[in-house]
Amino acid sequence: MSATPDTTLPVQPVHQLPVRSEAQRWLVTGLWLEEAVGVIGAEPKCCKSFLALDLAVAVASGTPCLRHFPVPQAGRVLLYAAEDALHIVRRRLEGICAAAGLTLQELDVQVITAPTVRLDLPADRSRLAHTVEQLKPRLLVLDPFVRLHRIDENASGEVAPLLAYLRELQRCHHLAVLVVHHAKKGGARIRAGQALRGSSEFHAWGDSNLYLRRFGNELTLTVEHRAAPSMPPIHLELAQRGESLALELRTAADSASQIPPPSSVNERILYALSHADRPVPASELRALCSVRKATFYAQLDELARSGRLVRSPEGYRLAITA
Numbered sequence: 001m002s003a004t005p006d007t008t009l010p011v012q013p014v015h016q017l018p019v020r021s022e023a024q025r026w027l028v029t030g031l032w033l034e035e036a037v038g039v040i041g042a043e044p045k046c047c048k049s050f051l052a053l054d055l056a057v058a059v060a061s062g063t064p065c066l067r068h069f070p071v072p073q074a075g076r077v078l079l080y081a082a083e084d085a086l087h088i089v090r091r092r093l094e095g096i097c098a099a100a101g102l103t104l105q106e107l108d109v110q111v112i113t114a115p116t117v118r119l120d121l122p123a124d125r126s127r128l129a130h131t132v133e134q135l136k137p138r139l140l141v142l143d144p145f146v147r148l149h150r151i152d153e154n155a156s157g158e159v160a161p162l163l164a165y166l167r168e169l170q171r172c173h174h175l176a177v178l179v180v181h182h183a184k185k186g187g188a189r190i191r192a193g194q195a196l197r198g199s200s201e202f203h204a205w206g207d208s209n210l211y212l213r214r215f216g217n218e219l220t221l222t223v224e225h226r227a228a229p230s231m232p233p234i235h236l237e238l239a240q241r242g243e244s245l246a247l248e249l250r251t252a253a254d255s256a257s258q259i260p261p262p263s264s265v266n267e268r269i270l271y272a273l274s275h276a277d278r279p280v281p282a283s284e285l286r287a288l289c290s291v292r293k294a295t296f297y298a299q300l301d302e303l304a305r306s307g308r309l310v311r312s313p314e315g316y317r318l319a320i321t322a
Contacts, residue, residue, distance in 0.1 A: 027139065027176050028058055029070045029267055030231055031210065031223060037163075037170050037177040038206035039145075041196045046212040047219060047238055048180045049084065050092065050247050052141050055178065057096045059139045060107045062308070062319065066236070067100060068249055070270035070318075073308070075138025078131065080112040082147035098244035110135055119162045120149040132173050140169070143180035145202075153198030163205045183211075212236075265291050265299040270308070270318065279315035 027034045032055065042048045058065035062074030081089045089111060090104070097103055112131070118124045132140065142148060151158040170177050181202060183195040195211070196202045203209070211222040221234040235250040268289040273280060280288070286296045300316070303309045310319045 025228065025264075026072055026267070028055060028065045029072065029271065031055070031065055031069050032176060032178070032208045033225060033228060035170060035174055035176055036207035036226075037167055037179075038208040038210070039179050039181045039196065039202055040210045040212070041181045041183050041202070042212035043183045043185065043214070046214050047236070047247055048212060049081070049143055050096075050238060050245075051210065051212060051221070052143050052178060052180050053079075053089075053092050054096050054247055056109055056139065056141050057093065057100060057102070057107060060109045061100065061102055063100050063102065064274040064318075066247060066249055068274060070267065070274045072266065072270060073138075074108075076108045076110065076135060077139045077141065078110050078112065078135055078137040079141045079143075080114075080117055081141075081143050082117070083144060086111065086113065092245070095244040096246045099239075099241060099246035099248070110137070116147075118149055119165060120151050120158075125165055129169060129172075132169060132175065136173070137175055139176045139178060141178045141180075142166075145179050145181045156199045156201050159199040159201045163201055167205070265289065265295055266303060269296075269299060269303060273309070273316060273318045276317070279312050279317045281315040285316060 025034055026032070027036065032038070040048050040052050055065055056077045056079055057063070058069070058071050059075060060077045062071050064070050079089075084092075093107070093109070094104060097107065114127075116124075117128060119128070146153070149162060151162065153159060166177050166179070169175070182197045184197050194200075194203065206224070207226045209224045211224070213220050213222070219236045219238070221236055223230045223234070236247050237250050239246060239248045268291065269285065272285055272288040282297070282300060285300070286293065289296060291299075300309070304311050304316070308319055309316050
């Protein structure tokens with residue numbers, strides 16, 4: 001008996017699989033892959049929520065995360081901050097915006113205000129899926145995982161279905177999913193991925209994972225990707241600038257040595273301009289990017305036409321995307 005379409009799985013020849021250009025690989029260059037699921041993990045008081053919000057501001061505005069990591073394309077962010085009161089979420093976002101030279105009105109960040117969202121309940125999973133379908137965010141931030149369920153986080157059989165639901169959400173709606181999760185007590189002394197609290201499913205699930213660790217007064221960020229090289233550890237600090245409070249790379253000198261050079265021409269241009277404090281003439285920008293003349297100007301024109309760069313008599317700068 002021959003199989004009918006309803007009884008077989010869809011297949012496609014390998015040469016017909018979709019191709020993604022280097023410039024489309026990143027949601028936040030170096031930190032988070034496009035349409036990746038993953039975890040920000042750390043022990044308490046290691047600024048997990050500040051880092052998650054900094055990523056949210058960067059994606060929503062198209063400005064560099066931590067003022068250094070470029071965002072190739074801005075997009076809407078959907079945020080659920082389960083542990084913090086809404087006025088605290090607003091104050092933290094205002095501080096990060098101030099550090100980035102933005103205002104809240106420039107951000108397309110939609111905040112879920114429901115008192116509880118439990119991913120172990122079919123009704124709540126359905127409501128979240130319908131919200132994602134309606135708002136079409138590029139990034140969904142859930143902070144923290146422990147407030148999203150009443151399961152045993154140590155039981156793989158209970159954790160796996162919740163993570164599978166988030167993976168399905170990512171695949172169906174083509175968005176990135178970032179989950180804030182706690183690390184074990186004393187986790188700073190063991191490998192970052194193994195330090196996540198509960199089942200090993202968390203570490204295995206992530207396409208992009210960020211780990212924060214505190215050693216005395218030192219705050220260190222470790223980056224891990226499933227399908228891209230990682231960078232050396234990055235040293236951060238939670239800095240007070242006037243009334244603003246936001247994470248920053250510890251020193252400008254550190255940041256230059258910590259961030260690997262982007263691989264595509266578009267990423268090199270965006271990277272160079274994200275580190276400039278003024279418009280950069282095209283000739284100077286090409287020297288910074290070390291790219292052949294024809295390729296460089298073609299990509300520069302493409303970025304300007306797409307609205308990601310602004311051209312002026314003084315040179316080029318990154319566009320601020322509302």
